[in-house]
Amino acid sequence: MIRDLSETLKAILQDPSVPSEVATADVVFDRPADPFTPSKTTIDLFLYDIRENTELRSNEQIVERRGSQSITHPAPLRLSCSYLVTAWPVGGAELALQEHRLLSDILVVFGQYPMIPPQFLQGSLIGQDPPLPMVALHPDALKNLSEFWTSLGNKLRASLTLTVTISVPIYADVPGFLVTTRTAAVAPSQTAPPETMVEVGGRVLDMSAQGVANAIVDILDMGLRETSDTDGRFSFLQVPTGSHTLRAAAMGYQIKSQSLVVPGRPEDYEITLAPLP
16 A cells, blocks of 8 residues: 555656656655766655644544445545655756756645545555545654754755555455444333334335335334435334235335334335336
8 A cells, every 4th residue: 555655756747747857757666875876867755754644643443335245445544755865967958957947846736635535546546535645844853854864874865755544454345234223112101011113214226226216105004104315225213013915105116015024024124116118
């Protein structure tokens, strides 16, 4: 995943819309230790720090519905990856000024994106949500540049810092079942026997197991009626336990009735409609 981030940054620098001197430069991820003498004008993105971003940490889980099952996705680790960006021009009469121009163009390229646009994302980062925040010249970046370059075994050189935060799923997904019934016992008085009421949730499906929206769903013997949502799901808040008759009707489909026992299994609350002949 970190490699995919590096490839993403490379894709941003090589986009046709960036200044030609940036787009035509080689992009490497080498440690700029002495000697570092590229044979062609080069932009070096050296990954020097990886740490958890505690400010963006989240404990919120995402529950995905798959038929009668639920998949719980634990919150991912938010990881901040920091790069040292240096420019290494080759050829030309004024290499120092060429280096300054390259760094300015690189800063403009990265600085225009507070979030990495989806079209640049590579590999496992494609479709990642939330978007990836990117900060050029991070205020908490390298504090002592001279010591840093000494540790690399090279002389002090002009550089930029770039920090991108990605989401890393480190916990396994948890499969389960959607709650389709909820039971409550109600006693009208202290001497009367309690009446058990059940909240029922189900789904109207077509023959290909896709949800049917705006279907009219009735529990006939109770006079209860609901309408399915865009995913074909419906719910009744208070249904007495026992046997009932469930009916569903939708535009373009044959009306269907089936028996319903409350409480029941998750699949008992699904009703499949056939198309009109």
